[in-house]
């Protein structure tokens with residue numbers, strides 16, 4: 635009698651562990667969105683978190699790829715949030731993923747489309763953010779139109795490009811990198827002088843697709 639009780643307990647333990655494992659695996663499968671999946675309820679935007687992040691029905695957050703919008707307290711933060719909200723809130727969106735499906739925070743990374751209009755591109759065209767590239771998205775077909783949209787915004791003095799903000803008299807980038815810096819930034823300190831690019835303005839660096847360093851925030 636005693637032995638069968640302990641056997642029973644062992645069986646229940648095994649069942650419990652199996653159920654927990656099944657729940658975890660099931661949860662992961664639900665979380666994973668296939669790249670070829672068609673737009674459906676899953677891709678309705680239920681909340682705009684900030685100018686470049688949305689929440690989808692089902693709880694997933696999506697960070698718009700290759701763009702960076704102002705942080706709270708910076709000029710055009712409110713406008714960037716409102717712009718994205720006007721474009722996508724409560725609408726069905728299609729997501730095109732880049733190379734990496736999720737970032738280190740578990741957020742989805744992608745390009746948002748509504749009726750074949752790329753929202754990432756619309757953000758840059760209106761000057762509500764700047765192009766923000768990493769090595770793994772440089773070759774994507776969306777990047778060239780994104781840069782063209784940013785050039786349009788800079789030349790038109792739109793949004794963030796309308797702010798006459800020039801904290802330094804020149805800016806520096808390492809050849810082959812994707813960021814530009816204030817001349818005193820640590821990130822550039824060890825770059826040899828003949829391996830540096832010098833720009834007169836932030837716009838000049840942004841016109842060729844370089845993004846402001848997030849450490850020295852030029």
Ligand SMILES: [Zn+2]
Pocket residue numbers: 814815816819820821822847848849850851
């Ligand atoms: Zn820097």
